[in-house]
Amino acid sequence: MLNLDFHPTGRHFLQIPGPSPVPDRVLRAMSLPTIDHRGPEFGALGLQVLGKVKQIFQTRHPVVIYPASGTGAWEAALTNVCSPGDHLLMYETGHFAWLWQQMAKRLGLVPEVIALPGTCAATGLPNSWRHGVQADLIEARLKADTAHQIKAVCVVHNETSTGVTSHIAAVRRAIDATKHPALLLVDTISGLASADYQHDAWGVDVTVSGSQKGLMLPPGISFNALSPKALEMSKHATLPTAFWAWDEIVEMNKSGYWPYTPNTNLLYGLNEACDMLLDTRHGGLPMTFARHHRWAEGVRSAVKAWGLAIQCADAAVYSPVLTGVVMPQGVDADAVRKLIYERFDCSLGTGLSKVKGRMFRIGHLGDCNDLTLMAALAGCEMGLKLAGVKLHGSGVQAAMDYFSAHAAPVALAKAA
Numbered sequence: 012m013l014n015l016d017f018h019p020t021g022r023h024f025l026q027i028p029g030p031s032p033v034p035d036r037v038l039r040a041m042s043l044p045t046i047d048h049r050g051p052e053f054g055a056l057g058l059q060v061l062g063k064v065k066q067i068f069q070t071r072h073p074v075v076i077y078p079a080s081g082t083g084a085w086e087a088a089l090t091n092v093c094s095p096g097d098h099l100l101m102y103e104t105g106h107f108a109w110l111w112q113q114m115a116k117r118l119g120l121v122p123e124v125i126a127l128p129g130t131c132a133a134t135g136l137p138n139s140w141r142h143g144v145q146a147d148l149i150e151a152r153l154k155a156d157t158a159h160q161i162k163a164v165c166v167v168h169n170e171t172s173t174g175v176t177s178h179i180a181a182v183r184r185a186i187d188a189t190k191h192p193a194l195l196l197v198d199t200i201s202g203l204a205s206a207d208y209q210h211d212a213w214g215v216d217v218t219v220s221g222s223q224k225g226l227m228l229p230p231g232i233s234f235n236a237l238s239p240k241a242l243e244m245s246k247h248a249t250l251p252t253a254f255w256a257w258d259e260i261v262e263m264n265k266s267g268y269w270p271y272t273p274n275t276n277l278l279y280g281l282n283e284a285c286d287m288l289l290d291t292r293h294g295g296l297p298m299t300f301a302r303h304h305r306w307a308e309g310v311r312s313a314v315k316a317w318g319l320a321i322q323c324a325d326a327a328v329y330s331p332v333l334t335g336v337v338m339p340q341g342v343d344a345d346a347v348r349k350l351i352y353e354r355f356d357c358s359l360g361t362g363l364s365k366v367k368g369r370m371f372r373i374g375h376l377g378d379c380n381d382l383t384l385m386a387a388l389a390g391c392e393m394g395l396k397l398a399g400v401k402l403h404g405s406g407v408q409a410a411m412d413y414f415s416a417h418a419a420p421v422a423l424a425k426a427a
């Protein structure tokens with residue numbers, strides 16, 4: 012028996028950068044009875060969801076939905092457009108960019124990695140894990156590839172392990188400047204629906220995303236948004252695909268169905284989440300992005316008041332999804348996290364691989380608001396003090412000041 016439903020009182024604070032807190036409205040939608048996935052009602056649901064999800068990716072082209080975690084959608088993106096031995100240019104901005112490289116190797120592809128060299132003297136963290144993609148490095152490498160050996164450029168839009176975003180339109184411009192035919196493959200598993208993301212306008216060929224972050228759903232659904240060029244390439248690519256093959260799915264999706272049993276109840280949830288995100292009464296997608304931007308500013312004001320370093324070293328690419336908090340040398344970030352979990356019922360994200368024990372992550376995605384974030388920051392501040400971390404000042408006070416001085420872009424309905 013799990014303890015999940017047996018909290019003495021109140022809700023657990025899930026402040027990791029995904030899975031994110033799921034709104035009650037979405038949970039209720041998912042509790043509807045599971046229906047026949049070949050029946051008429053399902054076809055109507057499928058068509059609705061596929062239409063709405065295109066608006067979330069800001070695309071007119073097909074979006075493929077898989078009953079899989081984000082890792083599955085990474086594999087789908089690579090296997091549909093690549094042939095054995097193809098070269099990829101993969102930019103390393105953190106743990107997830109690194110994991111995608113490892114997958115490419117397992118699939119028999121040849122990833123060439125670009126990363127900023129060196130280590131930050133103040134924090135001891137790798138520079139590449141504190142900055143976003145530098146498009147000029149991609150441009151220089153593609154210029155040198157006169158034989159056009161590189162099949163695709165792969166970048167992560169929002170690095171969940173670091174709290175750094177990257178300018179995807181700048182990467183597209185860099186590719187175009189060289190007239191190189193490489194495809195642009197982008198992972199926005201944690202960026203979508205919290206940070207602005209424009210599949211068509213930014214010229215992305217395959218966008219990979221997942222359900223358990225900005226879409227406010229449980230894990231279990233993932234996506235490939237396609238460009239016409241990627242679809243055309245998939246006809247000639249020779250890595251084997253079966254479950255992940257786009258052609259059969261795109262064909263059956265035209266009538267709202269899938270070639271296999273889809274994740275029916277998660278699709279109910281997705282339909283509801285899209286309605287919430289696109290709801291014009293709450294400002295639609297632009298206001299969704301504005302809300303996360305503001306929450307991120309509030310959280311960063313707390314970290315700055317504590318006198319701790321934010322992992323992202325470049326304010327121009329701060330993530331609206333999460334904030335990486337670097338511990339002073341000698342403090343074990345995981346011990347601080349454990350204390351906050353045990354004393355205050357709040358989960359924070361652990362540091363991954365190269366930054367394990369050096370930092371923790373505060374998620375500001377999914378179903379949150381000013382006061383849930385204030386509570387999470389209070390848990391952090393109490394835990395940091397209990398762990399003996401010397402703080403310069405009160406982050407809680409700084410965040411309260413920030414939120415009070417900066418009203419939410421769309422005011423809540425006025426109380427009667």
Ligand SMILES: Cc1ncc(COP(=O)(O)O)c(C=O)c1O
Pocket residue numbers: 029080081082083107167169170171172198199200201221230
């Ligand atoms: C940026 C990014 N890429 C890929 C993944 C892997 O996705 P999943 O764990 O759903 O397979 C994650 C998961 O957190 C992620 O944040």
